[in-house]
Amino acid sequence: MKMNPNIFKAYDIRGVYGTDLDEEAAYQIGRGFAFYIKTSPIIVGYDTRISSPALKNSLIKGLTDQGADVIDIGLCSTPCFYYTAGEPKFGGGIIVTASHASKEFNGFKPVYKNNIPLTREQVAELKEIILKNQFSKSEKKGVVTTMDPNDNYIKKVKNTIKEKIKPLKVIMDAGNGMAGMYIEKVFSNLGLELIPIFTELNGDFPNHETNPKLPENRVMLVEKIISEKADLGFMFDGDADRLYVLDRNGEPIDPSLVLAIISEYMIKNSDKKKIVVDVRASKVVRHWTEKAGGNFEVSVCWTIPIKLKMQAEPEIVFGGETSSHYVFPEMHESDDGILAALTFLQAISVKKESIDEINDKFKKEYFVLEETNFKMHDVDEALKILKKLKSKYELKGAQILEIDGLSVIFPEWAFNLRRSESEPLIRLNLEASSKKLFDEKKDEVINLIKQQ
Numbered sequence: 001m002k003m004n005p006n007i008f009k010a011y012d013i014r015g016v017y018g019t020d021l022d023e024e025a026a027y028q029i030g031r032g033f034a035f036y037i038k039t040s041p042i043i044v045g046y047d048t049r050i051s052s053p054a055l056k057n058s059l060i061k062g063l064t065d066q067g068a069d070v071i072d073i074g075l076c077s078t079p080c081f082y083y084t085a086g087e088p089k090f091g092g093g094i095i096v097t098a099s100h101a102s103k104e105f106n107g108f109k110p111v112y113k114n115n116i117p118l119t120r121e122q123v124a125e126l127k128e129i130i131l132k133n134q135f136s137k138s139e140k141k142g143v144v145t146t147m148d149p150n151d152n153y154i155k156k157v158k159n160t161i162k163e164k165i166k167p168l169k170v171i172m173d174a175g176n177g178m179a180g181m182y183i184e185k186v187f188s189n190l191g192l193e194l195i196p197i198f199t200e201l202n203g204d205f206p207n208h209e210t211n212p213k214l215p216e217n218r219v220m221l222v223e224k225i226i227s228e229k230a231d232l233g234f235m236f237d238g239d240a241d242r243l244y245v246l247d248r249n250g251e252p253i254d255p256s257l258v259l260a261i262i263s264e265y266m267i268k269n270s271d272k273k274k275i276v277v278d279v280r281a282s283k284v285v286r287h288w289t290e291k292a293g294g295n296f297e298v299s300v301c302w303t304i305p306i307k308l309k310m311q312a313e314p315e316i317v318f319g320g321e322t323s324s325h326y327v328f329p330e331m332h333e334s335d336d337g338i339l340a341a342l343t344f345l346q347a348i349s350v351k352k353e354s355i356d357e358i359n360d361k362f363k364k365e366y367f368v369l370e371e372t373n374f375k376m377h378d379v380d381e382a383l384k385i386l387k388k389l390k391s392k393y394e395l396k397g398a399q400i401l402e403i404d405g406l407s408v409i410f411p412e413w414a415f416n417l418r419r420s421e422s423e424p425l426i427r428l429n430l431e432a433s434s435k436k437l438f439d440e441k442k443d444e445v446i447n448l449i450k451q452q
Contacts, residue, residue, distance in 0.1 A: 003028065007107065008127040010120050010421060011304040014098050014107030017051040021106065023058035026096075029108055030062020032130035039091030039113055040142065041069040045081040045149075046096035047178050047239050049203040051106045056096045059108070060144060067138030072146045075201070077178035077240035078109060079336035080153040086115035086332020100211040100237035103204060115332040116311060117304045154185050157339050160330065161190075162269060163346040168231040169193040172341070173221040175210040176202040179236035182338050192345070197224060210237050212244035212324065222250030232355065236337045242324045243337035245344065247359055255322045256282035257362045258344060260289070262326060263318055265347035267294035272317035272329075276309055278302075279404045279416050280322045280429040284366050300404035301418070307333040322371075322429075367438035369415075369430040374449050376424045385426060385449055386417060392448070413441050417449070 003025040007015035013029065015021045034042065042063055046056040060070050068091075073084060078095055085093040092112045098105035110126070111117055118126065129135060170192050174180035180199035187194050197220070198207045208217040212235040225233040225246060233246035245253040263275045263285060274295040277285050281298070289296045294317075299306050306319040310333045319327040326340035327333055348355045376382045386406045393408045394400055401407035405418020405427075413432035420427060430445060432438035 001025070003131070005127065005131055008123060011117060011123060011302065012107055012109045013123075014101065014105060016104050017049075017055070017106045018104075021055075023054055026055040026058035026108075027062040027065075028130050028133075030059040030064075030094075031066040031135055032062075032126060033092075033094060033110055034063045034066035034068035034138075034142075035135035036126050036129055037092045037112060040067075041071050041091055041145075043071045043073050043081070043085055043090050043093035043147075044095070045073045045076045045084075045093070047078070047098075047203075048075065048176070048201040049096075049098065049103065049106050049238075052096045052203065055106055055108075059094060059096060064142035064144060065138065066135065067140040067142055069142045070144045072144055073149050074146065075178075075181070076150055076153075077182065077338070079241055079331065079334045079338060080149055080182075081109075082111070082115050082241075082334035082336075083153050083156060083331045084149040085111050086334070088114065095239075097239045099239045100213075100242060102209045102211075114311075115334065117307055119304070119308070150181065154182060156331070157182075157186055157336075157342060160339065160342065161346065163349050165190050165192060165345045166349040167191050167193065168345070169195070169228065170345075171195045171197060171221060171224045171228060171230045171233045173197050173218075173224075173233065173235045174199045174240075175212075175217070175236065175238065176200060176205050176207060177210045177236060177238035177240060179240040179338060182240065186338055186342060190345075195224070195228060195230065197221070205238070212237055212242060218244070218246070218250070218252075221246065225250045234341050236341075240337045241335045243326060243340040243344075244324050245341075248356060253355075253359055254282065254284075254362065254366075254368055255320075255324050256284050256366075256368065257359065258324075258340075259320045259322070259326070260284045260287070261347045261358070262320070262340065262343050263294065264288045264292040265343065265350070266318040267292040270317045272315050274313070274316045276306055276316055276319040278306065278321045278323075279401070279407055279418075280371065281320075282322075282366050282368050282431050283414070284362060298401075298403060303327065303335050307335070365433070367432045367435055369428065369438070369442055372428045372446075373420070373425045374428065374446075376419075376426055378424060379419065382419045382424075382426045386419075389417060389445070389448055413437055415441070415445055417445075 004020035325335040399409040415430035
């Protein structure tokens with residue numbers, strides 16, 4: 001099967017197994033990666049998808065045929081892989097996973113030594129090397145050894161516990177993905193009434209797909225929260241690098257509020273005082289951060305730029321995205337759903353108000369539009385819309401930022417509009433300080449988008 005060049009995304013490699021990529025593609029990716037990074041040993045992990053073991057074996061063969069020594073760390077979550085890759089004795093790594101994508105997909109997340117992610121430009125260079133076979137055969141064949149990193153990772157996560165956690169009833173949905181390996185080992189014996197569901201590893205994902213953002217995937221978790229009268233529900237994606245938090249009614253707690261709660265907690269418990277989040281985040285993150293004595297910075301969307309900024313700036317204590325990625329420097333800048341859940345529980349446990357009271361207050365003060373997509377005919381149409389809205393709101397005195405797409409900021413309301421990189425879409429995020437203003441400005445901006 002010919003490798004589909006479109007599997008090379010902005011920061012990783014991903015496609016439909018058997019259609020876009022197969023074992024031969026994994027072999028070539030292994031050879032190309034070993035040739036490209038020229039460091040060793042390379043750690044290799046894999047997730048629970050049905051195709052992952054075969055792809056992992058072919059990947060390792062490619063790496064060793066190109067002369068790299070490999071440490072096979074076996075079945076693990078992406079956060080466990082990232083944490084392990086950050087140990088200085090390793091020369092880089094690849095995990096076989098397609099994260100939250102549906103079961104027919106698989107892919108590869110590569111990192112350099114010290115868990116430094118590849119930039120867009122570096123992924124493009126790697127793509128060129130692999131597709132054009134720009135590597136010579138190595139005279140040396142690498143050696144494979146094995147290692148299980150999971151106990152070390154679990155110990156590190158549990159060592160972050162500083163606070164006694166309130167005796168909450170919490171449903172945790174692993175979705176038959178990698179979080180199932182860790183939930184009970186991390187969260188048992190913490191005083192919680194813990195009810196784990198779908199923790200059995202099964203790459204067919206028989207209960208639901210593992211993208212927590214899609215409401216249809218949360219149906220069974222919501223039912224369980226209601227029937228058990230639980231305080232909270234946590235849902236992890238397939239490789240456990242994302243966390244979605246649901247309230248006692250089964251409604252998602254806005255990821256910006258989760259970011260704010262964790263940011264405040266991290267700032268108050270560290271000498272570091274800076275956090276970084278993507279441009280879509282609600283003002284609640286800035287407000288909570290500054291009230292706690294911290295500094296706030298916005299970044300382009302995607303977790304990788306946030307990680308790179310954190311690795312370059314040691315004063316950053318926490319970072320995250322409204323896509324529910326939460327990044328921790330103590331885990332070698334890993335986005336970690338399990339640690340995010342544990343940190344969130346500690347953060348709300350030291351608050352006088354309950355999480356319900358905090359959430360209710362947020363909803364009365366911050367009116368946030370969930371990211372809304374609009375189909376475009378082509379890139380030119382999207383660019384025209386961005387240009388039109390920029391001109392209109394500049395004339396009205398808005399603060400304009402172009403960190404990622406177009407951010408229009410007024411004291412009482414703001415929005416960000418940006419193009420999708422993979423689809424003919426533009427994505428709108430908007431918030432206001434009152435329901436009336438929210439409704440008015442939402443209609444205003446959407447009408448301007450649709451008038452193009």
